[in-house]
Amino acid sequence: MPQDDRIDGFENLQVLDMDGCQLSGKIPLWISRVTNLEMLILRSNQLTGLIPGWINSLNHLSFMDVSNNNLIGEIPLTLTEMPMLKSTENSSHLGPRVFELPLYIDPSLQYLADTSFPLVLNLSNNNFTGVIPPQIGQLKVLVALDFSFNELSGQIPGSVRNLTNLQVLDLSNNNLTGAIPAALNSLHFLAAFNVSGNDLEGPIPSGGQFNTFESSSFYGNTKLCGSMLIHKCGSAEAPPAIILSKKQTDYKVAFVTAFSAFFGVGVLYDQTVLSRYFG
Numbered sequence: 001m002p003q004d005d006r007i008d009g010f011e012n013l014q015v016l017d018m019d020g021c022q023l024s025g026k027i028p029l030w031i032s033r034v035t036n037l038e039m040l041i042l043r044s045n046q047l048t049g050l051i052p053g054w055i056n057s058l059n060h061l062s063f064m065d066v067s068n069n070n071l072i073g074e075i076p077l078t079l080t081e082m083p084m085l086k087s088t089e090n091s092s093h094l095g096p097r098v099f100e101l102p103l104y105i106d107p108s109l110q111y112l113a114d115t116s117f118p119l120v121l122n123l124s125n126n127n128f129t130g131v132i133p134p135q136i137g138q139l140k141v142l143v144a145l146d147f148s149f150n151e152l153s154g155q156i157p158g159s160v161r162n163l164t165n166l167q168v169l170d171l172s173n174n175n176l177t178g179a180i181p182a183a184l185n186s187l188h189f190l191a192a193f194n195v196s197g198n199d200l201e202g203p204i205p206s207g208g209q210f211n212t213f214e215s216s217s218f219y220g221n222t223k224l225c226g227s228m229l230i231h232k233c234g235s236a237e238a239p240p241a242i243i244l245s246k247k248q249t250d251y252k253v254a255f256v257t258a259f260s261a262f263f264g265v266g267v268l269y270d271q272t273v274l275s276r277y278f279g
Helices: 029-033 054-058 077-081 133-139 156-160 182-186 256-263
Strands: 015-017 039-041 046-049 062-067 069-072 097-106 109-119 119-122 126-127 143-146 169-172 175-178 192-194 198-204 222-224
Touching: 054 077, 077 133, 109 175, 143 192, 156 182
Parallel strands: 015 039, 039 062, 046 069, 062 119, 069 126, 119 143, 143 169, 169 192, 175 198, 198 222
Antiparallel strands: 097 109
16 A cells, blocks of 8 residues: 555545455555545455554544454554544534535536445454553444454453443454443443453343343353353353354454445435344
8 A cells, every 4th residue: 555645636535445455554644634534444455553643633534444454553542532533512413424425427427415424433353452442432422333353451441331322332352351341231322232252251231222132242251141141140150152263254244334335326324234233
């Protein structure tokens, strides 16, 4: 992927979708100069290195998907400072971001179609290490957060309870330990939750949306207990672990592939896809 900082002709770009383009190397500096960028999709490439520190300088960025690459390092605190995901004062509304997408029928005919996308941070299927920073709770308007299939360790920070607009939370297949914070049952819009393939322990929170999640959301955590599991709280015997491959190729692509599809036809993103994320 070119590493120079020239962006001739792309200064006003709002959507950059380079999904599955066999890109290699680091995330290039020139993206930092596309200051109107709202949506960045670099998923399913061979990108390496760290997430650059300049990412929070993209003041309009509200959708970032770098999943299925070979990125490394800790989750940078600059991600928790992304302006459009941090404060409701910077968002026109709490629903999907809406903007006008130019569609070209032929070189002489163009029209604008209103399209939308949810507020997403997807770092799944990489090689990130370290802990989930507590500052992640600052991204108060985030709708979907996916850190699955990495090497993250430590506990699920209690600050996740501040993500009150969250509909999808996937932390599966990492090395997370400790308890699932009980306060997560206050996330009233949470439709999809997955922490399978970790080393979590203790009771699964009850009440709220947690009463709707199936046992598959918790597979592989032999020290968890709960009403939806074979291992009930207070019983002595835990079920055997179910181990998933680290780099499974058919990992949950339902909602990210849908985002690419709607750009071709300029239709509104269907929010119900989020609720089918693990379907």
